[in-house]
Amino acid sequence: MLPQADPRAQADPRAATGLPERPAPRAPLLTPRAADLVLTGLVLLASVWNSLKNPYLGPATPWANVLLAAVSALPLLMRRRMPEPVLAVALLADALQTSVFVTPCAYYAEGAYRGPRSRRTAWVAAGAGLVMTAPRSADAWSSPRVLVAWFTVNFVLDVLVPLLLGMYVGQRRAVLAGLVERAERAEREQRLIAEAARAEERQRIAGEMHDVVSHQVSLIVVHANALGAVAHDAEVTTDTARIIQTAGRRALTELREMLGVLRDGADKRGKEAAEPAAALPESARAPRPEGAAAADGGAGPSPAPEARRPADAVVEGITELADSSRTAGLPVSVHVEGGPRALPEPVERAAHRVVQEALTNVHKHAPGATTDIRLAFAPKTVRIGIVNGPPKRPVEAAPDGGGPLLPSGGHGLLGLAERVRLAGGTIESRPTGDGGFRVDAALPAQEPAD
Structure with missing residues (x-):
């Protein structure tokens, strides 16, 4: 549960902006x-x-x-x-x-x-x-x-x-x-700066919530929807339930870690207000248990900013994302060009989020579409391309008839573009001629300078 706002801050705007209370002016003896x-x-x-x-x-x-x-x-x-x-x-x-x-x-x-x-x-x-x-x-x-x-x-x-x-x-x-x-x-001016900082913080929290929860919840919905079709097969039903349990546990773990980072980050930004707030929102996480990284491919733990992950960490995380989508009925293939290399943690996280958001969108808008993920390692850049073909089956509707099975808010690619920009890269997304969709991102192999 997100922390509640201080009611005193709602009653006094100066308390919300962190400004000192102004002493009451002394009334003159005579008008x-x-x-x-x-x-x-x-x-x-x-x-x-x-x-x-x-x-x-x-x-x-x-x-x-x-x-x-x-x-x-x-x-x-x-x-x-x-x-x-x-x-x-x-x-x-x-x-x-x-x-x-x-x-x-x-x-x-x-x-x-x-x-x-x-x-x-x-x-x-x-x-x-x-x-x-x-x-x-x-x-x-x-x-x-x-x-x-x-x-x-x-x-x-x-x-x-x-x-x-x-x-x-x-x-x-x-x-x-x-x-x-x-x-x-x-x-x-301070009030305007504080309001802009709060708006930026709200946007950052919304982006983190989307990145952390959306993919795992989408997998849960897809597998839960498939339970009705495999209910007669006890073994498949057990495997599907186990997958749902694992995805739900990962989503809860990631959400808990994200909220901890947000609290720590808020305290740190309160002491260092002059530093930019949104560059590395999760850069102080504690190490996570083995297997928890499969949910976000490196979005969780991060050592010191200058530390680097293993050379194949980004490939392993993206491969696990592909495996999760494959178990949900999406034919996904992963191709790696060049030798995998160690990447700065923000760049690795951004690459993971690009693939994660692209796969989530395929589940939502192109069920069953053949999807190809390509990672190309160059001396100075890492290129990620995700291409999916046309959907193999129509988009399923929710059981209550209130819309598609996996609703979309329309903000995923916008937030993804901002994350890639903060990592020092570029991203393009466009439909293909055969009814599919393509996402291409280029990220620096070195951590971008401030």
Whole structure:
């Protein structure tokens, strides 16, 4: 049984991708709108209080000056969206002496909300503040002490410091927003990589399941279907049952080994995520008992990647595949050209899978067809050719009438092409002119370089 997915990963996509949990952002004390309302209210109260304490400080009557002081604070509600108009009102209020509290807040807003996007505009606003708040009496210009005091209070404290503080806060906010956006982009990329890895893993598991189980189960179905015809012969029935038992045991053994490899491979890929996942999915198997290799001709055990199997291992595995198909009623012949040689384990496995998939397809689509398997060993390549003639009998239907006896998913040759490609070889498949089918594969005699 395949391992179940962690329900926590289903509830949290970040757990499924292996990403660290992001700390919950700290909620601000006030929303931007609430902060604007509080600031405007405080400035309004301060301006009204100052106007009441100095009723004749302004261009009009005392009550009119109080009203102007209150109105001059209201534009601060729009300081985030329109800092320049707010600053213009503040400078006008400062020039009319109706409120001295609006100008610092307006310059802070100019630096915080316009400075990060346009520093030139912020410095132009500072120049305008220098001009608008300059002394208007000749006595102030004639006294250096008065001029320095004016510059310190009216320009540095009311204009320059709030502007620079706002620019710092705005720039810091922009940098933090950029870092957050970059982190979110990296997280999205990691999630896409994890999803691609999961899709690749699912495809690999499907291919392994097909390769390991399909051939043996097909043989079981063929032999089980033949039991009805030989039920009167006790000896043949016993032999057929023994064949079915052997094929079923091999299928279970291969499936168990494959699941073990998948678990080990998942743990290894979790520690070495930078390495490719699908190149050698079964490269860490333990040695198998003698005779178990007949099910897949070398798909099970594998020593270290650089180790090689015996020179005739691939021939023996393919011969056993042919013998199994022959006992199932398929006339199969094997021809070997050149001297058998030791092959890297991935190449040997790919050659075995080519023959296995081809024979399975003959059982499914061309029952009883004469089949010829040829292995040609060259110094640098190994060529495998499987040719079957037209079917000798029609495709049998399932007992329940739900389709053919051996259904086909249509993905076997596609998965086989991918396996051969990973082994560094090429494969072609096409129908023949007499109603048969042909599969030709060329594999490197040396292990392909990464």
